[in-house]
Amino acid sequence: MTVNTWIVVAGDPAIATLIETARALGGDVTAAVVGTRATAETVAAGGVDKVLWFGEPGDAPVEAFGTAVADAVAAAPGVVLGAGGPGERVLLGAAAARLQAPVLTGASAVTAEGDTIVISRSIFGGIAEESLTVTGPVVLVLEGGPVPAATGTAPIEDVAVTPLGVVIVETSVSDVAQVDLGAAPRVVGIGRGLKAQADLALVEALADATKAEVACSRPVAEGLDWLGKDRYIGVSGAHISPDLYVAIGISGQLQHMVGVRGAKTIVAINTDANAPVFKDADYGLVGDLYELVPALTAALK
Template sequence: MTTYILTAGDARIGRLVELAAGPTTVVVVGDGRTAAAVARTPGVDRVLHVEPAPGAPAETCAAAVAGLVADAAPALVLAAPRPADRVLAGAVAARLAAPVLTMVRAVEVADGGVEVTRSVFGGIAERTERVTGPAVVVTDGGTAADGGTGADGGTAPVVDAGAVPADPAVTVTATRVAERAAVDLSRAPRVVAAGRGVRRQEDLALVEGLAAALGAEVACSRPLAEGVGWLPHDRYVGVTGQHVAPELYVAAGVSGQLQHVVGARGAGTVVAINTDPGCPYFAEADYCVVGDLYEVLPALTAALAAPGPGAAS
């Protein structure tokens, strides 16, 4: 039983390595620096480095990667849900005639098949499924390992699989820089989320103030991102948005509908602030504050900013 991991120039594969079974090969599409970083990841046995043609996107290597993986016939293929990685995973799945499984929480390879536990029905339930033959699993890649040598890190060999010739049918016609940098809320240790209890866009400053005092990222419920557009989609937490697992999650004015709660169910401590004592989020939260966020948030921000006992004057 072998596992192949696919990544398009991103060394954040720590969780994928944890899910792997048997000897693990990572196919890295991109520059040599990423391949070297992946080779230092504990649990990686071999790295195949595939280099795109100069100026070509990683997606142009999908057919070549599919060929490499198909020749090895692994039992399990893992990839993160990053855009280019999903293209590689799709090409491999088509070549292997294998299913693509998403929202996977656990993986086990045994008896000639792959067994996965995955979220279903929008995350409100889990189901265990068994696939006979190879399977392609797309799930959170995790973080980049620190690497090292010996017991603390890996020293996997890097094999140059060659450069992929330029595809005349695929060219980069333009590059446009995003006006606002994207945020990866799944990595944030603390998150403050705004809901429909925030009445005006300018009032998001209250949420931003508390987030700054906590060293947290700002998030929101779906209506604020997709309804009124006050925050970009990458700030939206929910079933079809970001799934977060911070140590602290503060939900300000969020009612706690199931599609939002599922996105933050991995949080360590949840603080819900709402004027409604019957707010559904109170059934999920560790700490419940019945109050107006327009009063509670400034008070919390001020308390966090106040010097502690014994502070120098």
């Protein structure tokens, strides 16, 4: 038996992994796209069988398209895939409600065994994996992957939509800078080993010398409030995969370290030779950060 699959796209066509997953299920792959014509064309070239294009949101938020996308999906129920962007989540939620289907987040693998869908996903911040089976329609949120390479030309069908009567009347940009730690090639993380907020200057100097972003453990961002919440790493913070992660004055508790599993090289600086961080580190410096960090910065300069 083959399974028909929907891929829901709300703007960003970074869905190569979704197409691969859908293709492996063996049935027809239809994409439902809310976004620009260029987005619809990128998706159509990326290896799907058909694109339903619901148009550009314009001054309507993506929420205004939920009913239209759900109607289309409900006309041919199957497995509905989407990346975890805010727009996709809205459309997937609408589709799930219409299909009366479960929504499962964090799926890492999806296969079909007869008419049963088998889903694997990591839990507890990546320290365990569970398998689930579903019969009937299901909505899955998973990693979208990169923008697909152009491999074909699927037909694009324009869907006439009357967006629900909700309109964006104003957009104002926050003046709080947000950092994208996930995209940083080098990251210097600081923990509670730092004694005062003013001493962040030491860490910033090292980050400057290594062209790295500054990050931290959760207590530094939540509790001490020395850095923004967008800068803490871990199970409930950012997950990063830089070439280099330097953990300074961070004990290396599991909740922090699951966020740096993707780092290629980890360097740890800690006064406590038995700190758990050294188990995960490629290079460890046992010593006082107040001596080692300025020395490292000077050497790197």
